[in-house]
Amino acid sequence: MGLLSEGVAWEEVERQATDLLSRYIRFDTTNPPGNEAEAAQFLAQTLSDEGIDSHLYEPAPGRANLVARLSAAEPVAPPLLLMHHIDVVPADGATWTRPPFHGLVREGHIWGRGALDDKGLGVIHLMALVLLKRLDVKLTRDIVFMAVSDEEEGGAFGAQWMIEKHWPDIECEYVWDEGGTGSVGMMGRRPIFAVSVWEKRSMLLKLTARGLGGHGSIAGNTPLDRLVRALHAVQGYSTDMRFNGVTREFFERISRDQGFIAGWLMRHAETPVVKGYMARQIKNISSIHAMLRDTITATVLSTGDKPNVVDEQVEATLDVRLLPDTDRDAFLDSIRRAINDDAIELEATGSPKSGPPSPVDSELFRALSQAIYANEPAALVTPMQTPYATDSRFFRERGVAAYGLLPVVLTGEELASIHGVDERMSVKSLTSGIKIALDAVGTLCS
Template sequence: MSFKNEALYYFRNMLKINTTNELATEYLLANHLKEILDNNNIDSQIVYSNKGRTSIISKLAGENKQLQPVILLSHLDVVAAREEEWTFPPFSGDIYENKIWGRGTLDTKQLTAMHLMAFLHLKRVNLPLNRDVYFIATADEENGSKEGMEFISRQFPDIFRNSIVLSEGGGFTVKSENGETLMLFASGEKGTARVSLTAAGDGGHAGCPPENQAIGKLAQVVDYLMKISFPAGNYPVLQRFRDEMEEMMNQENEQGKLVKRLYEYMKETTVTPELIRIGDQLNVIPYKAEVLLEFRTLPNQTREQFELFMKEWTTPPNVQYQLLSFQQGYESDPKGEIISLFKTQSERLGLNMRWVPFTALGKTDGRFIGEMASQIYGLSPTLTLFTEVLKRVHNKDEHIELESFEYGVQLMKDVLEEFCISKGGGENVSDTKGKVESDYW
């Protein structure tokens, strides 16, 4: 079987395994991947969370422990799919009109397949690796990763220290009006701050509602925070994106509007009401109301800076707020050597594109290792337009073009071979932070 056909075979088999998050069936795919690795004489370990959710970790050992390890990170679970809404069954892996259909084709079983094939290739070439390489596929990402990457990062932190991580969140294209194709890869991620707002007021009977209601006060404060002017931000990835995409941001077509929305998201702190509690009885006006707000902070914003920002809020004395949690974002070097290799190897495949960093939309598993890893890149390289990805992910009829998948498989293999074989790579470290000394391994 050719390398290309083998990749497609494994990918379609992955799609046929229903790993909907609510079913907690990641173990089916984890065991399947372990069998593939076993058949290729690669050791791997199934890892169970406290609640029995299943992830898999495998390692190919390198010779130089001073070189930063590479982590190939993806997740096994997918969001739910209603079969009656799909043109093809969501867990069929059907191929029609040169497209592969199924839940997970873009989030993120395609990335698991790309990583798997590159990992197998590194083993098969039978040459010494210059660094450790890990293949990690996790559970529970679609429900916050508590039983997946959050658990693994706490259990095995040594794996991730000073590592170079290739994960989800980018690797999609946009096209300018002059026909130029640009590849967007994620080189950072926003942080997350969760804030509780609680308002007290007069309760009573709904037939005679009081004027001083808690919900009214809370609504005023939420409205104020939704309109507040957040501190302006500036950081290297934002600057690079603005410089590279300024011309496209002025385009009025679909591609230009997407680029402009990405820029607006990248440069501002955003806030979203996450949960509202306003009583649990009919015909009763509650004396207390609460809302949980999620702030997406700029990658370089610290907890201390956010707390100072909170002190500037103007809120009534009977509305209290509390910072429940803060998880700082991260930013990676968009000019790292491995990114240069992706660009060079893509050109060797006949695709001369401009590679542009951006700040990932949403939250990825990278957020749990932002302070441990050296560089984290959201890069699942495909030829699919970003506008199409946003329409298909978590939606009915999710699919990926066959050409797009094959491009990603080939590119991932070529880059990892160049970067990780003894004569390739070169991102050295001068201290011992790059060593991986987990007792687990």
């Protein structure tokens, strides 16, 4: 059987997709506040022009989620959900070489905040849906397209809200969401497509030091002194490099594209002799380093602002990312022991329980792999664990298998533009992403 992507006039699709992404970027959906409603209406109109109905939900004024469905006449399996988020993180135009909300198409790229995270994935999903409809593919399961608000601020108005309030509208067997991506030139020579199947959990840890305030001329054990000592202790606290089924599989697959020695080291990264050496090597590759450890990053300090006054209360906030299988309470106990000061109060918020990892031997993972290998024969596909949280966690908590992938190959520079400056997607990538999506969804759903 030929692939669906072989029967498509790609030049025309490329023009349409480029225009769509460019216009989608022009809706400033910076979150906070989000303001996703107009962008959601734009998606609804685009779908409607293609003869696909959709429904808009309003979780709060100005916010919106959208759901559209391509129905199978006689479904033999539960639906696939294609999900992306409409909101974006802030962009400071002064530091960009192109304006972040103009959707300029220049030098073969579509420029703007959201081009990769996550409007690009939205356009890829949407075009795959449109093509399946145009090609009149006989579906064996429904395909649900969902665009949500609020991912960048935790998802309370977006994915989480939809699951709590409208589960029957989006009930599914598989979710295709953001999370991983293809990349080249970072590890080995081949393009690596890392599909996220699990993720770390985020927790905020507030340290508060209280004590006697007073005049700055009185030296002593002030609250700020104690807080600094506590932060110092936390900085010196070293978390263990730990593997699980997902990261083990990631290392095993990546090792196939390494030289003999590097590959061997990766496959033996957990053995006592190699572990320390590998930990030092990995330290310089921040994304891999963060994949294998609980991380603690100090992000906010709130102290007094008068140089000659000792404050009675000072605080620090730590952004903690726990591995999915870290025991939260045991972790907090060990931090308390490291600080070893009863005057320091610890308050942790967040870090929900993690659902199980999504299986690598599922139909969707196989369909994705097959579509990637068909369109990018040199590629290497691997499961991965993302160091940050996405909306996928809400589905995994419910026992639904969720996979995170922007199906395009990014350079290191392009990757750095996510949540950074000059975010952009190449027109070529956009088109090849749609090919992969069309083939993967076609394989799974027809």
